[in-house]
Amino acid sequence: MDDKLAQLLREYGIASPEITLLRHNENRTFKVTDTSNGTDYLLRVHDPITTNLAGVQHTRHGIESELQLLRIIAQKSNLVTQVPLTTFSNQLVTPIEVDGHQHNCSILRWIEGRxxxxxxxxxxxxxxxxxxxxxxxxxxxxxxxxxxxxxxxxxxxxxxxxxxxxxxxxxxxxxxxxxxxxxxxxxxxxxxxxxxxxxxxxxxxxxxxxxxxxxxxxxxxxxxxxxxxxxxxxxxxxxxxxxxxxxxxxxxxxxxxxxxxxxxxxxxxxxxxxxxxxxxxxxxxxxxxxxxxxxxxxxxxxxxxxxxxxxxxxxxxxxxxxxxx
CATH class of the missing domain: 3.90.1200.10 (Aminoglycoside phosphotransferase (APH), C-terminal lobe)
Structure with a gap:
């Protein structure tokens, strides 16, 4: 799976990623460090751990609406938020195949904190x-x-x-x-x-x-x-x-x-x-x-x-x- 994630990350301009699994809940989340410059990101594979967590929010339209909301928060308020990245082709969401199933992925700027x-x-x-x-x-x-x-x-x-x-x-x-x-x-x-x-x-x-x-x-x-x-x-x-x-x-x-x-x-x-x-x-x-x-x-x-x-x-x-x- 790491090879597939690394290939996906290259579409976002992250050529030398170090990938660490954080948790699997409503999504699989990973911390990604671009070892070429030390920048951190949050990678999400939108794959809920149980059926009760699944919903319309995991569709491509649902994910895109969330990412657009994050942009609105960043643009129209003083609230700190995780800004989404886009691919070289200006896409907010990219697909990946995991365990024979296709899931959507998104990447956000990392915010340091506890x-x-x-x-x-x-x-x-x-x-x-x-x-x-x-x-x-x-x-x-x-x-x-x-x-x-x-x-x-x-x-x-x-x-x-x-x-x-x-x-x-x-x-x-x-x-x-x-x-x-x-x-x-x-x-x-x-x-x-x-x-x-x-x-x-x-x-x-x-x-x-x-x-x-x-x-x-x-x-x-x-x-x-x-x-x-x-x-x-x-x-x-x-x-x-x-x-x-x-x-x-x-x-x-x-x-x-x-x-x-x-x-x-x-x-x-x-x-x-x-x-x-x-x-x-x-x-x-x-x-x-x-x-x-x-x-x-x-x-x-x-x-x-x-x-x-x-x-x-x-x-x-x-x-x-x-x-x-």
């Missing part, structure tokens, strides 16, 4: 900055009008229905009991029902990142926060991104994430309730993605009963759970 930790968001200022940065990102998203909805995932109520189907497989795989699934179903159904009755301001939708977990936020040597991996971006509720970012802060500073995002706007009880629902949706989304990944099964067996008991049941009983994660 993954965000709870310690990084443990101060009020840092948590506020993370929230404000999500707000700035959403402003940029509003300027990206060329994307076609059919080229990106939909994270609306239909996504909740899809998650239920994917999570139900856990009962068939004997990862958790039917009673636990019933609790999950009640929780996600309540979240969906509440979404249908939200005020327009709380229910605002548009383009969202959809995967703002700690592994997709870098802390650079200069202390900057950089959002990466837009491969799952799509259309959904803006508060979903806010909820995911809130999960990245300890409970002591979590409120400051919301203050950074909303600024002077009031934090109504409706907004809090919606954010709590999206926090649970984000957690369930991860379970759904890895349900068919055997390496995650022992983790699911251990964690699902705790999630149902400590998060879902209090949520169903009307208790506040914003600070319980």
């Amino acid at each position: 993954n965000l930790t709870l310690e990084d968001s443990a101060t009020a200022d840092a948590a506020y900055q993370l929230g404000a940065q999500v707000a700035a990102l959403h402003q940029v998203f509003d300027a990206y009008t060329e994307v076609q909805r059919e080229d990106r995932p939909d994270y609306g109520i239909r996504r909740i229905e899809q998650m239920l189907t994917q999570i139900r497989r856990g009962v068939e795989l004997e990862l958790f009991s039917p009673d636990h699934y019933a609790t999950v179903e009640k929780t996600l159904t309540l979240i969906a029902d509440r979404l249908k009755s939200l005020s327009p301001q709380t229910a605002k939708q548009g383009i969202i990142h959809a995967d703002l977990n700690m592994s997709n936020i870098l802390v650079t040597p200069r202390g900057e926060f950089v959002f990466i991996d837009y491969s799952l971006f799509g259309f959904g509720y803006r508060l979903f991104d806010v909820a995911m970012m809130a999960l990245n802060a300890p409970k002591e500073t979590r409120e400051h994430v919301l203050k950074g995002y909303f600024g002077q706007e009031s934090l109504t009880q409706e907004r809090y309730a919606a954010i709590e629902g999206f926090m649970l949706s984000a957690v369930f989304g991860y379970y759904a993605f890895v349900m068919e990944h055997e390496a995650a099964h022992s983790w699911i067996r251990e964690r699902m009963p705790l999630l149902c008991e400590n998060r879902c049941k209090p949520f169903l009983n009307g208790e506040r759970i914003f600070l319980s994660f």
